[in-house]
Amino acid sequence: MxxxxxxxxxxxxxxxxxxxxxxxxxxxxxxxxxxxxxxxxxxxxxxxxxxxxxxxxxxxxxxxxxxxxxxxxxxxxxxxxxxxxxxxxxxxxxxxxxxxxxxNPPPRPPMEARLHGRRHSKERDQAAISHHYDVSNRFYEWLLGPSMAYTCAVFPDAAATLEQAQFAKHDLVARKLDLQPGMRLLDVGCGWGGMVMHAAREYGVKALGVTLSRRQAEWAAKAIAEAGLSDLAEVRHLDYRDVPVNHYDAISSIGLTEHIGRAQLPGYFRFLQQRLRYGGRLLNHCITRPDNRDPGRYRRTFINQYVFPDGELEGVGHLIGVMNESGFEIRHEENFREHYALTLAQWSANLERHWAEAVEEIGHSRARVWRLYLAGCRLGFERDQVQLHQVLGVRLDPKGAGGMPLRPSWP
Known part of the structure; x- marks a missing residue:
């Protein structure tokens, strides 16, 4: 037949x-x-x-x-x-x-991740991040555009450009954190330094970003210098777990929680809470599952094998609960699921515009991974198979004061 x-x-x-x-x-x-x-x-x-x-x-x-x-x-x-x-x-x-x-299964394509060692050890996390992020800065420039922001944008309206939406995302984070001139911001999992540079340029904040990707840190250092922000902004190639105790005024975690792992989440949020001053705020921005009913976090899927090895998604309710138990008072939560679908559509369009260059830069098989990944994730966000949440928490002082306004100071 x-x-x-x-x-x-x-x-x-x-x-x-x-x-x-x-x-x-x-x-x-x-x-x-x-x-x-x-x-x-x-x-x-x-x-x-x-x-x-x-x-x-x-x-x-x-x-x-x-x-x-x-x-x-x-x-x-x-x-x-x-x-x-x-x-x-x-x-x-x-x-x-x-x-x-x-x-009789054929050999797995060489693009599949093959990690060794204890899950979420520093060494294995470094390998997992390198698999996805240390691809090529030139490729990411084509894919992401001038903002080099590789997280969900916030579209003021459907006609906004990707650059306008990424600016709006960084500015929304800054306003939720109530950034003011002279404050100190820690940005964990900072990528190519977009939030760090935004905080320094737009708010006069002294910002430190840390990333496990050496190539990201190198690109960010050059961009910071070219922007004349070296007196305020810095990006280090550093595991967040090695950031010393230094009571920051605010912490942003944009797209890192997905890489932490469920078992490590309590320690992660306690670690961040201990690095905030009293009244300091944490803005956690991450991809989530729509619920906590699916137990298959370690399932071998396309995303886990090709894109984000060792990635784990949790429902927003679980994340909020862990943040709360780790010493944060939860003050605001927001779902940007539809915004991520729009972001992925823009990235897909960028990839297709630069398809020939991308294939030459990273190889045909890896470029196909990206084409499939971006389109599949767009569909997933549109159909509520995955979500994107921002959760704002504050570290209260011993008397229960958090310094929050009676009403939110951001639109």
Whole structure:
């Protein structure tokens, strides 16, 4: 039986995409906007042996599966398919496609992370961060644009540019922290220094950022010097756990909590609380799960294997609870889920504009990882499979005073 007929047999209803395979068979409308091409039997083996979405990702990253048309639209179409999930249907499809030989998994693509040592040890965390962030600063410049901000932007309106939205995000964080000239800010997981430079340039704050990525720290040091901010802003290649006790006026954690791990969260927030003065504020900005019902934090998925190894997401309720138990009074919480979908759409557009350069800079397989990752995450935020929350906490003094205004001082 042809591969196309097997696919049609697994789908309940019409096939809304173009489908073609190496045996010459085809299915679906020829004028569909997107199409999938199975280029080899190895692609079938990846699809059969990979759990969850990992098989599709391995086939695509390796080049054995091609997606024609826009990746985001292709994923929307795949998510809309109604498949025969019965064991009998899947067993018959396996037999028709080639039988037991497909169950011998091909070698994993070299882009998959292979970490060693104790989870969330300093050495393993360094390797995990390096896997994703020490790719190429030139690549990130193309992807992120001039802001070099690799976290969810805050769009004042749908027509705002990515740069305007990233400025708005940094400024919102600054206002929630009530930054004032002469204050000292610690930014943990600072990336390329966007928040550090914003605080120094716009608010006259003396800001220190720390990152586990050496390439980020090198890029940030150069950017700070070129901006004439070296007297106020600094970025160090340093594990946040090695930041000495020095009572800061404010701490921002933008996109780091995802890398900490559930078991380490109480120690993480206690560590930050101990580095704040009384009345000092912490703004935690991170990706979360929509709830805490899914126990599969260590599941082997595309994101964990290719993008953020050892990453762990928690529900915002759990994070708020841990922050509270670690000595913070929670004063404000906000969900920016739709904003992250808009941010990812902008990053995807940047990647496509620089596709040829990106392939030359980081290689075809790694560029395909990014194309799939950005489109898949955009869909996830749109459909409430993941969220983005900002949580503001304050360290109270021994008498319970936190210095907060009666009403928020930010719009």
């Amino acid at each position: 042809s591969i196309a007929k097997v696919v049609q047999g697994l789908v309940t209803g019409p096939v809304p995409v173009r489908f073609s395979a190496f045996d010459g068979s085809e299915a679906g409308p020829s004028d569909a906007a997107v199409g999938f091409e199975v280029r080899s039997e190895r692609a079938l083996s990846y699809l059969v042996t990979g759990r969850h979405e990992l098989g599709l990702a391995r086939a695509y990253v390796s080049g054995d599966l091609e997606v024609h048309g826009d990746m985001y639209e292709a994923l929307v179409a795949v998510n809309g398919l109604k498949l025969d999930q019965s064991w009998s249907g899947r067993y018959q499809a396996l037999r028709d496609l080639g039988g037991l030989r497909l169950l």
